[in-house]
Amino acid sequence: MSRSGSLYIERPSIIHRLDGSTKLLLLIGWTAFIFMFMDIRIFSIMIVLGFSLLKVSKIPWKSIKPLTYFVVAFSLINSLILLLVTPQYGSELSGSYTKLISYFGGAITLETVWYAVTLSFKYVSILPITLLFVFTTHPSRFASSLNRIGVSYKVAYAVSIAFRYIPDVKEEMMNIMHAQEARGVAFRKGDASLVKRLRNFVTILVPLLISSLNRIEVVSNALQLRGFGYEKKRTWYNRRPLTINDGISILLMTGLIGLGIYLKSQLTYFWLFY
Amino acid sequence: MSDIIQNLKDSFGSYGFSSWQALVSLLFVVVVIVIIAKYRKDIFELSTRSIVAVGIGAALYAAISFIAIPIGPNTSFRIAIALLTIFGALFGPVVGFLVGFIGHALNDAMAWGSVWWSWVFLSAILGLFAGFVKVDKKFNPLKGLLEKKHIVQMYLFAFMSIFAASLVAYAGDVFLYGEPAGKVWLQIIIASFSNFGVIAVVGIPAVIVLANMNKSKQNLVEEE
Known part of the structure; x- marks a missing residue:
């Protein structure tokens, strides 16, 4: 990773x-x-x-x-x-x-x-x-260790996915933010009032959600193709x-x-x- | 029964609070879960899709939690709370719970170096309650299925979740972290207002927007 x-x-x-x-x-x-x-x-x-x-x-x-x-x-x-x-x-x-x-x-x-x-x-x-x-x-050993102390491997894998996608999601968020800024939406201090800026953050949320929902589809299809979740137990490479x-x-x-x-x-x- | 309550009151008397309130709310949550588990067992099964939803949702929650505006003593306004409502409504209570739990714990550990467990549970319970609306099979924003009564239900569950989450956070802060009750109440009241505000103004409308978007995409009718 x-x-x-x-x-x-x-x-x-x-x-x-x-x-x-x-x-x-x-x-x-x-x-x-x-x-x-x-x-x-x-x-x-x-x-x-x-x-x-x-x-x-x-x-x-x-x-x-x-x-x-x-x-x-x-x-x-x-x-x-x-x-x-x-x-x-x-x-x-x-x-x-x-x-x-x-x-x-x-x-x-x-x-x-x-x-x-x-x-x-x-x-x-x-x-x-x-x-x-x-x-x-x-982080990749973390998931297997969670599994070892009794957490279901599916949940442990979810933690692993979360670790993996934090940088991607942040990058996506910054991209959307810059795109909105280019359209004149204010996010920085001094550009608009606090309430307005807070409202503007909502304009990030919906595009970010839609791209994340697409990502969920892609990743879960990939996992399903590899037979994830088919067995009750799994082994860990790490x-x-x-x-x-x-x-x-x-x-x-x-x-x-x-x-x-x-x-x-x-x-x-x-x-x-x- | 009254003896037990009296005993509990005595043992926690020095905190100026009775633990039976926390117990009652915990029981309430357990009863709700048991009832739902009886009617809709499938809600508690984790498919591959919901696992990925938990992972990505938690990543989103942890990433967006960096947008935080301090509004009280060590309390901040977080737009990320809306995600709990959205992921709960889209994928069900278990996903909501896990997104809150994992997302909050990851954000705490990575941004601050220490995890505030009682407030991790606050996030988790907000997500759990947001998912209860999914018990109704006629509700599925991903397929564009949303009726007026579901919107009312979402607001009701959001309202209930604020209470349940507050009590859990309160119990954790006072009994585990040893904080004085008065200060914790102040923090919880501020956080509850801001959280409910975010859920009501951002979270639930976002679910409605998503449902409407998917409705226009859907031109096939499922046959029974």
């Missing part, structure tokens, strides 16, 4: 050699583990662990940087809104009220600020494993046998989930620093 919409970067690393299905299970397990807690100590450990794994995978920081900055910016905006809309939420959770800033409507409590910080750490701690998955899994590393990773992840369930019963849900 030469053209693809994915972010895959080829590097010789142990994480690249792991099977896609292992990495998918790691992603699911990691996310489930994070979802169990609201504790900044756990999130800090997971952030350090996650970014060291990214280091091991030899993905250049240059490609991770924009996505990391985005999540940090997202968390900051999120925290700000959280403080404005629910200034006492942290106190309701922890049961202690320490006024930090008072204004005429109410007061922002220290607990809420801490809560916002914890929540931001939570979002950042989910990031490295997703990046790891997105950057080190080849599937590789599982190695000992895959087994170790899965074991470690199971251990982490077990530890999570144990910690969950020991710790209070929302940990305060004092």
Whole structure:
């Protein structure tokens, strides 16, 4: 697959050699583990662990940087809104009220600020494993790994098709947009009012839909001619046998989930620093 | 039964929300699906064509999601929502669901590096409900078959989908991501208005346009 919409970067690393299905299970397990807690100590450990794994995978920081900055910016905006809309939420959770800033409507409590910080750490701690998955899994191996963990091969193949056609669809979209611009339809800032520009985007949608419907016909005819969907199972050209590393990773992840369930019963849900 | 509800209320009491609302909406979705599965089994079978439709639809959804205008705290107006309505109505609820799920997850992963699972389900449920209109065999925009009552049905299902999707996104954000309820409500209300606007003004009219276009192409009558 030469053209693809994915972010895959080829590097010789142990994480690249792991099977896609292992990495998918790691992603699911990691996310489930994070979802169990609201504790900044756990999130800090997971952030350090996650970014060291990214280091091991030899993905250049240059490609991770924009996505990391985005999540940090997202968390900051999120925290700000959280403080404005629910200034006492942290106190309701922890049961202690320490006024930090008072204004005429109410007061922002220290607990809420801490809560916002914890929540931001939570979002950042989910990031490295997703990046790891997105950057080190080849899209055509991804479909076979989805199939391996029990997703029907037809659905897995649909994901593969989606990856394959994202660049084509984008190109088509730009072509239609340029054609419409040549006819005088405004899409750029300053050319027309916001409402008008939004309405203009609809003029892309219908031609794009019609060309996509044609594409669906062509691709599904091609697949049908090759007998796709005739059998209950299929084999994958890109599937590789599982190695000992895959087994170790899965074991470690199971251990982490077990530890999570144990910690969950020991710790209070929302940990305060004092 | 009331004991169970009370227990659930207590266990989630600190969130200022009762989980039974989420449970009721989930049950509602399951019941609707079971009823449909009983009458139209073929709707849930995936043909090669619907697989390709899912793939291309998801690619379209992911590509068009880049056209997003921020309208609230980490909430944006997305014209791509209209695609869910269109693909749901054209190919049925399963395709709608998968287009929303795969498209949203791909866009999140590729554009932002992290997937916001609860809102992925929001997209998926919008697509699922958009496909329910396809249960009626007399409805098939690809063959130009569309009656007035189907348009009313599409609007009704769109309205219902907004509620179901909001509750799912809410439950996910509050219970899994640990967001405060007040803030999530604000985001969901803004997103619901913008999503319903896109579905009502762009999505459903586009289905009608497609049906009318195909109607003029069709000059053969199917015999029973």
